[in-house]
Amino acid sequence: MTTPLIARRVERTPSATRPAVRADIQALRALAVTLVVVYHLWPTRLPGGFVGVDVFLVISGFLITSHLLRRPPRTGRDLASFWARRIRRLLPASLLVLTTTLVVSRLVAPETQWENTARQTAAAALYVVNWRLAADSVDYLAAENAPTPVQHFWSLSVEEQFYAGWPVLVLLLVLLAGLGARRALRAGGPGQPVPERRLGLVVPLGLGAVVLASLVLSIRATASEPASAYFITPTRIWELGIGGLLAAWLAWRGREGVTRHGPTATVLGWLGLAVIVWTGFAYSGAVPFPGWRAALPVLGAAAVIAANAPARLPSPTRVLGVRPVQWLGDVSYSVYLWHWPLIVLVPYATTGGRGLVDDAGIVLLTLALAPATKRFVEDRFRFPRAGTPLRRPYLYAAAGMAVVVGLAGLQIAEVHHREAQARAALDKATTSGDPCLGAAALDDPTACPRTTAAPVVPAPAEAAKDKSDAYPEVSGGKDCWSYQPRFRVITCTFGDPHGTVDVALLGNSHAGQWLPALEVLARQRGWRITTYLASRCASSDVDQRFDTPAKVRRCRAWGRDAVRQIADRHYDLVVVSNRISLPADGLSGSRSVAAYRDGDVTMLRRLHASGAAVVAIRDTPAPLRSVPDCLAENPKDFTVCSGPRSRWRSDDPVAEAAEQVPGVVTADLDDHICGPRTCDAAVGGVVVYFDETHLTATYSRTLAPYLGSVLARALPGGGGPT
Known part of the structure; x- marks a missing residue:
């Protein structure tokens, strides 16, 4: 054989035959890893430190x-x-x-x-x-x-x-x-x-x-x-x-x-280093990268290598050839490997965040x-x-x-095993008939105790996946979202396919979070729901600040196309909700909010003119931190994850615009999500959010009765049996 x-x-x-080490390249390695580590530890101090990676690549x-x-x-x-x-x-x-x-x-x-x-x-x-x-x-x-x-x-x-x-x-x-x-x-x-x-x-x-x-x-x-x-x-x-x-x-x-000897090599070496350092301070995460902008740190690194300046003053090779710099260049690979896991894991180990x-x-x-x-x-x-x-x-x-x-x-298998147990606990809780489950707990706080510790449903790890049926991972492949950069209008149908009341759900992911509540109502009242949802793009008729001009145009076009299709199909009810995750293009602060409000007025007028009943749901309070992560880190004290209602609640141009369009109804359900002064991450034993801003599907379902009463008032005849 x-x-x-x-x-x-x-x-x-043989082990004795080892390549010669160039001091200038070792110094470049030391500079590159320093840029990366400082950027990861203190990004505001060195906003472009990510260019250290580009130096390593060269x-x-x-x-x-x-x-x-x-x-x-x-x-x-x-x-x-x-x-x-x-x-x-x-x-x-x-x-x-x-x-x-x-x-x-x-x-x-x-x-x-x-x-x-x-x-x-x-x-x-x-x-x-x-x-x-x-x-x-x-x-x-x-x-x-x-x-x-x-x-x-x-x-x-x-x-x-x-x-x-x-x-x-x-x-x-x-x-x-x-x-x-x-x-x-x-x-x-x-x-x-x-x-x-x-x-x-x-x-x-x-x-x-x-x-x-x-x-x-x-x-x-x-x-x-x-x-x-x-x-x-x-x-x-x-x-x-x-x-x-x-x-x-x-x-x-x-x-x-x-x-290379002479002043040219010395000048070229210093110039290359200066360009790298300058980009470390001048660039930031807002700079589209890599693209042509990466050419500056790349050519800077190439210039230092090409110069191969002699190890004598005033050459950068001599200045940076000191032992500490060379030592850091020598261990730079291992420094790169270890620094990031420590940055991520130390806050979990110390349970107090990261300080100096x-x-x-x-x-x-x-x-x-x-x-x-x-x-x-x-x-x-x-x-x-x-x-x-x-x-x-x-x-x-x-x-x-x-x-x-x-x-x-093995780790993934353990997670899936825990999730199966969590789903069983969730099924048991939602079929128990508990009058204090979810949003109902806020109806009478004296009768329903505040949820301040585990267990909750869904369990935190399962809560992170507790999304509406509009997501393909939930529905088994049915993806109902319009995505950047093309933002094509995509529709999906839920509820009773033979329903007598046609409902359109329009907006971005904060409209999608209401689908579970609407599905509960659809089963009860014989409604057919058609979704017009986009990821991140609000349905307002305004330019939104995406990272490319093409996305800005396509997002606005998606909103207009979706509104036109809804108007042409003459729905009985249109439910609208959006979260403003991006400022209006070229604007900020109050001017951005005003631009969204004007765009929402235009959108709502077009929808109302189609003859449909239109309901604008005020955007939900947002903790702006991962709720499942926080609950998992603090299983014995959920109050750490709570926050003032005044801070979690933000301006909502859709709700403001609804007040300017006669006939449009506003649904404000914040009282069923938060207490008078405090918003909790878990209410009535149910996790409220599956991430930083979106309601879990379970909590959304517990809001169905409250949303249903508003929709019934908007629809002629109440929209069917209750």
Whole structure:
């Protein structure tokens, strides 16, 4: 029996043969990780610190391409050897951090975070978490989820995907470089460097074409969908590619690794550093990124690498070549791995949020864990003994990934088991006939005790998923939402398909939260409900401040199209509600509220003119913090999650507009959600919100009698039997 090809290969690089370390690149690493850590700890102090990731990408692209061109791959065996070295360099530390983070999260984080953390951990172990984050970023409700402690692995996923494809590209380009390069490869023999000049222009031109294509895609994707463009690999390849292109250009000119002397190199090095630091302070989360704006930190990093200034004053290499900076650059990978899980998990462990002492502790613990990880994990696996079978790192990688994915799967299974128990408890509570269940508890507070501790229904982890049937995860795939960027009008039908009263539900997600209550009424009164719902986009006739002009136009067009369709179909009743999650485009404060109010007046007049009874539901009070998370963190004292009614209640242009349109009825149900002065996160044993602002489907159903009385007054004849 023959041994597989990969099994016969062995590592040929002895541990003593280690690549030279450039002080300027180590300083760049130190700067990059400092920018990222400071940004994550104190984002208002360094609002553009996220550009540190872009600096890392350029460094990785440069070093990997330099290595590939110094010893160009000729066969699949060479690629396998290259990937084995990447596995040894990156996976041991990353899998250690993922495993530790998953276990600690289970111990200290609220149960509402367990499933999302487990899913992202599994994706991070497989180096595809950036795609999961990209999908979540365009999901309005998923985007509001608390960040997981492994979210920072998105950039490592991009790099690993780059490492998978870039060497193949280099191999193909080397093979296309011409007869002269191939003769040089054969004459050099195994392990001999290839004269870079003999590779000609093919490699730089080929890499340049990929860089250009990725840059164009990045600019277009950032302009159309910046949230997902930030994470996906095609929009980031050009940043790694700039480093690779620089390496190819230097190799072609025979200047790779050559230190440049004179004032030009010094000025170029300082200029590159200055550009990076400037973007760290000048950029912010409001800047569409990456796109062309990423070119500044990317080119700044490339300038420092290209300068390769001498280690003498006033060169940046000399100034930043001091031991503390070089040490930080040396452990920067482990610093990056550890800092974010600590930032996310420490507040759960201390149960008091993050203060200055906590932040200092996070920094110190990161700087303690990083060198230990570097010494005992990174270096331990990075340089194998000569003769080590090439298959070994692949087997270790597969086993390590399987462990992490398996642990994540167990965590998800536990969550699902708990949810099944929670659903059983919910079914029992909702069929018990308890007169104090949910909103009814506020009818007579003296008879119904205040809910101040667990248990509640749904349980916090289940409450986070307790949404209306308009969501596909609830209805089994029936998605009733219009999404950005296109905002097409989408309708769904609920209730009695043969109902004698046709009801339209119009608005964004705060209209959708009333669907469970309307479904209760539809069963009782024979109503047919048609939904016109959009994610985040309010139905007001006003431009709303989305992150691209196209979304601004399409959102307003969706509102107009939905109103026109409703008017053309002559519904008996139209129920409208919206939450203003975005200011009016170009406006803020009271001017934005006034613009929404004027747009709502226009909308309500059109609906009323169609002959339908129109009811505007005043938007519900909003705690603006995750209620399920808070309840899970404080099971013995729910009052921590309560808040003043005056602060939770906000301006509602729809309700104000309804007062200006004769015939339109306003439904204000706040008295059935909050007490006279205080709003609680759980009322009558029921969790009120499934996130920061939206009612749970269970609590919405308990509001059906109160909503029904308002709708009955608006409809001729009361809208059917009660």
